[in-house]
Amino acid sequence: MSDNKIEELRKLLNVPEKGAEEAAAQQRSARFFNKPRCHDGLSPIAQLLQGGPEVGLGGDEKLTPGYPPVSLPQHDTVSTDARARALVKARGDNTYEYLELPGAVVHGNVTCDDVQNAKIWRHRGALDELEYNFGVDDASEYFSGVRLFEGTIAYIEKNFWTIVTSEGIAAKISKLLTAVYSQWVDSPEVISIEIMDPILVLLPSRKCNNLQELDFYPTFCTTHPYYEDRIKQWPRAPYDRDHQSDDLVSWLVTATPTPVFNYLKPFTAHQSNFPITNEQFRRAPGFELDDLDQAMAQGRLFLLDFKDFHKETVAARNWDNWGARLHAGITLFAIPQGSKQLKTVAIQPTQTPQHSGFWEDIGWFFLGIFGYGGNKNPPSKIITAGDNYWAWQMAKSSVTTMLSMAGVVDHLSTHVYLGPIPIAYFRNITEYHPLRPLLDTHLMALVTNNHTGIFEVGATLAGQPATYGNPFNGLLTGAIERLSGFSSETFVMSTLRRKNHYHFFEHSTPVDKNSDPILAQIDDYPQHDDNKLMPIIREWVDGYLRLYYHSDADVVNDEELKMFLYETNHFGQVKGFPSRADTIEELVNIVSSIIYWMSVNHGFASLVSNMKIGSLGFYRDHPIDPNVGYTERDWLNVCPPMNVGAGLFFFSRIFTDLPEDWHRSLGKYPKGQFKHDPNVYPLLDVFQTSLKALDDEIREKNGRRRWSYDLRMPSTITVSPWN
Template sequence: MASALVAGVPVAATLGSPANAAPLFNLPLPFGDPAGPGSVNPLLPQHEVDPAGRASELGRLQSKYVWTEDANFVHGVPMAASLSIEDNPTLEWFVLVIDEHYQVISNIALALTRHFDHLIGDMLQPLVDQLFGLKATVDNVVRIVAPVLESPVAYPLDPPARAGEYLLTETVQTVLRTLDQIRDDLFTTLRKMFSSPGLGNFGTVDGVERYRNLYATIPVPEIADRLHDDMVFARMRVAGPNPMALRQVRGAVPANFPLDNKGYQSVMGSGDSLSAAISQGRLYLVDYAVLGSAASESATYKLLTGPGYNTAPMAAFAVPIGGGELEPVAIQCGQDPAKHVLFLRPDAGDADRYWGWQMAKTVLQTADFNHHEMHSHLGRTHLVTEAFCVATRRQLAANHPLSVLLTPHFEGLLYINKFATYLILAPELTGDLILAPVLEDTIASAGRARLSWDFYAEMPHREFAERGVDDAHLPFPYRDDALLIWDVIHEWADSYVRTYYGADGDVRDDFELVAWADEIAQVGKVRGFRRIDSVDQLVEVVTMIVFLASAQHAAVNFPQKDFIEYMPFYSGMTAAPAPSDPAGHTESDWIRMLPSLLTSIAQLYLFDVLGSVHYRPLGDYRTNTFPFANAINDPRIAGPGGPLDRFRAALRDAEATINDRNSQREPYTYLLPSTIPTSTNI
């Protein structure tokens, strides 16, 4: 959840940071070597003219970047032990993030003043004023140094550029200190807020309207108007935040999911049958048993949020016999059918079962939220990509062709991951506020997801085939767009890699590449990873790393703003247990399942920012050091009409293809190349 840190005003810290916590943001801003960033001549180590100097530099980097399996609460997962200056964000990134924080905090302060407790709103106003002043300061500095940032700079840096460097350094230091202060002040204020009797409750009549009132200056997400739409609920499996859980039913439904033909036909019609749906590959299942102890079914009690529930439900979905969009069929709110009755989708006019069905959908959405955040998002994008980043820093020299290519795809990653894991997984921070499980189970869930992820098996073509969702009869926007972007990246990786590796022997002779692969597999614990023996295999490896750091992260991160931000549609816990009977429920019963207002504010704040910051689109290869020169300068790659130009042209073509698809389907925009950051930097 990278999910969880955003530029110095981390949501989790603001809502639960220990009063005596050390400042998180106290690192200087990096600036380039006077020789000029990005000026390296890419060279394989077997052709190096100064092998001793290259080895010495690698030794220095290996001392600088050290592995640990106990980083920020993520026990057993290999990560970087500490950050280096080069891993800091840029001022450009801070500008985007501060602006988003200002908008969200201002919105919360005004909403509380209008609808909840004007005293609390008044208490938050000084924080809004601080952010506004901070934003104005940064905007002014950007205006002053813009000519430096936008024009060619001679090396060594000329006086205007050097002045801009000093100004940037001073400003970022101010940003870091002030955001630290805002984090602590906001936490203190919200603690006071939720000590007011009744303020943290939703009530049972005006609960959803009470939540909508949290939107004072930012728009209510469109999903709020389709909150109970069954087709939208089904669409989340193929075009929502977590398109990684749906699987085709093969042979028969699981023994612990007693969907029979009568029940199936009551939903899909007598012209269809359960056996036909299975034999024709039209029946699909989501099963959250993988959550394990993070879905205990019993209540967890937390100081700030009270009781919370999460289960491991199962649900069936089907494509109609004549084709069409995926439809929900049935939900079982746990793994044991002796404890959990099957909820069949009711007819539109079935008032007696309507609210029971809505409650069952909420149970499933809650499990999907937990699976998304710890498995598909944090574990299987952020934490996996870190292994490749650390190994690249340690084992590939700066002028190694793969280091030149991959480093921009790791821009901001270690910084985001360090604070994301801290802010999500520390006591009384985001994980405790938003997710139902006890913290130890949440941490264990993320660790299992990361360590069980298999490099080659998770490549999109293979992963889709293994889940049985590769058939075009299943409308699946994420799949279709992901494969399109994969192919574009693969063509780029192929052209790039073959520029430096003329034959398979060049791959095998690359001793830095051998050490890199060994470290990823053995120390980084990336399951399935192995030594690389051919150019074709190396192209596939590079494609996967670039896809993971850019497109895959975008696909699971940016839908959070549109869907997960809005708590009545998606939440990480329910405040009441799963329903035990499909009939006889009311809207008030469903509203009682919604988490507390504190959880809602944390969720709105966190995911609105995370889903709003798009920094450096795919194809943008610049360094992370002022003045952000091009990272790829080899004329064989970056020359006119060369591989980089062709890659960017292919991305534009892919954008046009997706836009055309969106004119013929409900739009899916999360893999438009212009919206995919080059790296996992948010």
């Protein structure tokens, strides 16, 4: 390409001039801040803590050669032999594995080149390659990635004396070292450790005494020269200071933590397992003069029912989880007369109601003494917003902790559901095919992250771990047992069950709330109202594909595409994925849905990071009685212990929150991704401009909301399942 052409395209796309940023972008190794960090407080170990581990997430990328000229296989007269050889190698390297995780299809050879080359951001050039990418250069040497340990280090410093003077601190250190030594004796060739274990062992396992101890977000000195760089990577939830608001639960079910989570349904008929009465309904503020049956007839009642999780919540638990459990509760929401705002009205923490009667009252008395234990149908009473304040706060915690866990199940289940797509893709789509530059970035890290989350235990201290380990002891699956009310086995089974719920097209089609007169009553439903992404994605994909597919016959005669679709359906067993495409329009639908699943349907909000409401365990084995005079101490006791809260907060950083806007976000591609074909860049400019406009629209809307919602913002949606 001539220099003049480059300059013309640079002006067309508003690409910044070359300068210091480009020079910095040439450095391709992992980048972490080496500048001193500053946390509030002057503990005796402050200097040690300032030099914490140089470990981050998302700071890696690699400079790699550009794509060859791409074409459909039936039109390729130059690379025919090379394509044939590539296909033979790819089909030998990439294999389907059905036995390592029964009920799911996983990659059978995660060490192969295709998988390893796809696990990090791969640049194919510098600024000359024309991608403007929203003005954010994630190849800068000044970008650090997400500092995984920083929050825990800051928390230890802030609560230093509380921690070091806790009972048995020396014994805790000895216990950790003994665990590592024992593993070395049992298996000296490989020594590994769960990354949360040092936190869980060394921090006190007592319940937090106040909100400050329950707050694990780091603080930094505002006068520090790098304050803005640090604090933006630890965004607090917009509702953090309002965690006890009665409106928050209703907000969380309309502004959900995962895109595929949608358990809120209209309440149109009375249920025997949720015997809500008109008297209870009228206890809620704003409904004193309302009528339950009238509200039901008018379509103003809604239910959040976790019945699908009942078996998991009463399954056998690991008793190393500090007493955590979860409840498959039922929550009633309502819209007041003359309003459009959803309100939280009543909560029954379990699926089984507590009935009145002599023997029932006796049973309830003993439950209050001995707890639920292994009861498979634990009864509970309905608690309303008009009952004891702290009983209501505890009841809400039983809902939000289950909401948080359901979000984690949803998140991993989409990983497992999508996992077979890159296997079929790498096996059948060569680097000479036009789908590779378009989809490579969207499939980045899916296979390796699935493998790490399910099969790889913690961090390896010595030796090389086996390719496949115990699926109940991976980075995520193993952590769940230590940090939640589920055992690892229960969590994996729940994930596989949820995976089977998805349909490729059905769940990549945004729900239009205005098409449902009942849902349309809710004034602000961010999960639906903000989702305008599919038309933007479709326009981009349609324009791109038509650069190479000029007729429906081109689609039908594309053998690489044909095998990719067939294998994903038949061998990958991705429910709803089509086994063939006969028209350009059908192909646009398929590719648009792939991108939608890998980005929009992969989002994950930071509810799990908020230990005041979003932990993965409810730490109370006894029922909640609306007539008991509970105190704040009782509410703090249902929150996680200090060590579990810190471990879960640190761990959640691996899965939530982009470190800054437009960092590897939807619409962003690595430098040089399309340099083999300059015809792509005008289309890319339209795509990015449309995404930026939608992002600005949501930001403006968030400015009018009580709490902002960022899960549907293009700037914070990851371009692929790299987290």
